[in-house]
Amino acid sequence: MTARAQELSVSLSDNISTIQRFLETNKLPSLSIEQDVPFQYQANPDFTRPRDAAVLACKELLSLLTGAFGTLTSQTTAENANTQAICRFKIAESFPDKQESATFDEIADRCGLPEPEVRRIIRASLPSYIFREKSRGTVTHTAASRLLATFPLMRQWIETTGAEIHPAALKVADAIEKWPGSEEPNHTGYNIANNTTDNAFIHMSKQPGRAEKFAAAMTLFSNGPGYAPTHLVDNYPWDRHSSGTIVDVGGSHGEYSIPIAQKFSSIQRVIVQDLPHVIEQAGATAPADLQDRVTFMAHDFFQPQPVKGADVYLLRWILHDWPDTYATRILCGLVPALEKSSKVVIHEYIVPEPGQTPTVQDQTLRIFDTSMRALTNGKEREARDWKKLFAEADDRFKIEEMWTPERSSLGIIVVGWDASAV
Structure with missing residues (x-):
């Protein structure tokens, strides 16, 4: 049997050839992102039929290549609206036990929505490869719908994206217009969408469970390809700090520093720092055999570093939450604690040039x-942005290495401290 991906590639190739013959027959240039097909030809069936078939082949092939994770995390706002409904009303979880297929009526009975509503939501999701309707009225799981049914963190991500990120992103242009050039974390699309003067993190924290739900959803990418702790654990020489101390600044529950302590038993102390309400919950998460080496400390990273x-002072995915003005303050907070042998290790995106x-x-x-701009005026930084940020924070910071390990989505930036500089 020919693999589906191969079938799609053949279909794509055949339809592109048909389109090219159409263009040549009508003395039109080849397809190009610089020049569109003239409008009067775009309604011609000899063009639209192969074009639509090629587009569908591209969409399905992309879904196959990126998998269920990529399919669900790259949705448009409209797609996310339907997927939110699937999550909210537990539609993907409402198949009869251990069955891969179910009728609309069976799903409706289990999720509590009227059958017409269930049918409408599911059929709106079919073009996104969430469910398949192989025969009229019978729904079958796909990899994406099965992931929604079995992986609660993905459901949290979908709902948080729809509730927090998309509304804020759709107001970015309004925020730029209202506060041109601002680097304040409360001059954002989130502020306009939520009618608040608080920054996103403070605003969420005032509503029980909202900040916790957002934080939990963001951990999805720690489970996704390219974001697992192993990329940080295996690609920095932690063993050079034998008998030393690592401070995980803004480290939440230690999801990244605890694996470092587990692999490198010679490291004497790992201190995970975060805000008091986070530390209250995090203290019980360290494995019993690490409790003499891993400790938790309440600390606001805008204040001087107490350790x-x-x-090593590790900052993983911290600075992207903040505009340069505030990211500089976080780095300056480290300065009183640094010694000549200290390293600052940043684990974040290093955005390549186009x-x-x-x-x-x-x-x-x-x-x-x-998304970061929409929420807090934060940003993902290119290499030159990182260099500029450290130079503005203190010219005694010296970037020693900056690279993105193979198969990792996040880069590693190693920064030394020139204690002799004045």
Whole structure:
């Protein structure tokens, strides 16, 4: 049996050839992103039929290549609206036990929605490869719908994206117009969408469970390809800090520093710092066999760092939450604690220049950048942005290495401290 991906590639090739013959027959230039097909030809069935078939082949092939994770995390706002409904009303979980297929009536009975509503939501999701309707009225799981049914974190991500990120992103242009050039974290699309003067994190924290739900949803990418702790654990020489101390600044529950402590038993102390309400919950998460080496400390990273002379101050996905003005303050907060042997290790995106990375990856990076701008005026930074940020914070910071390990989505930036500089 021919693999589906091969069938799609053949279909794509055949339809592109048909389109090219149409263009040549009508003395039109080849398809190009610089020049569109003239409007009067775009309604011609000899063009639209192969074009639509090619587009559908591209969409399905993209879904196959990126998998269920990529399919669900790259949705448009309209797609997300239907997927939110699937999550909210537990439609993907409402199949009879251990069955891969169910009728609309069976799903409706289990999720509590009227059958016409269930049918409408599911059929709106079919073009996004969430469910399949192989025979009239009978729905079958796809990899994406099965992931929604079995992976609660993905459901949280979908709902949080729809509730927090998309409304804020749609107001970015309004925020730019209202506060031109602002680097304040409360001059954002989120502020306009939520009618608040608080920054996003403070505003969420005032509503029980909202900040926790947002934080939990963001951990989805720790489970996704390219974001797992192993990329940080295996690609920095932690063993050079034997008998030393690592401070995980803004480290939440230690999802990244605890694996470092587990692999490198010679590291004497790992201190996970975060705000008091986070630390209250995080203290019980360290494995019993690490409790003599891993501790939790309440600390606001805008204040001076209280742990002096640590070997490494780790900031993982912290600075992208903040505009340069505030990211600089976070780095300046480290200065009183630094010694000549101290390293600052940043684990974040190092956004490549356009054309230096595959388009799909570049699109993901730009989506993240827009999302951070929408929420807090934060940003994903290119190499030159990182250099500028450290130079503005203190010219004694010296970037020693900056690279993105193979198969990792996030880069590693190693920064030394020139204690002799004045």
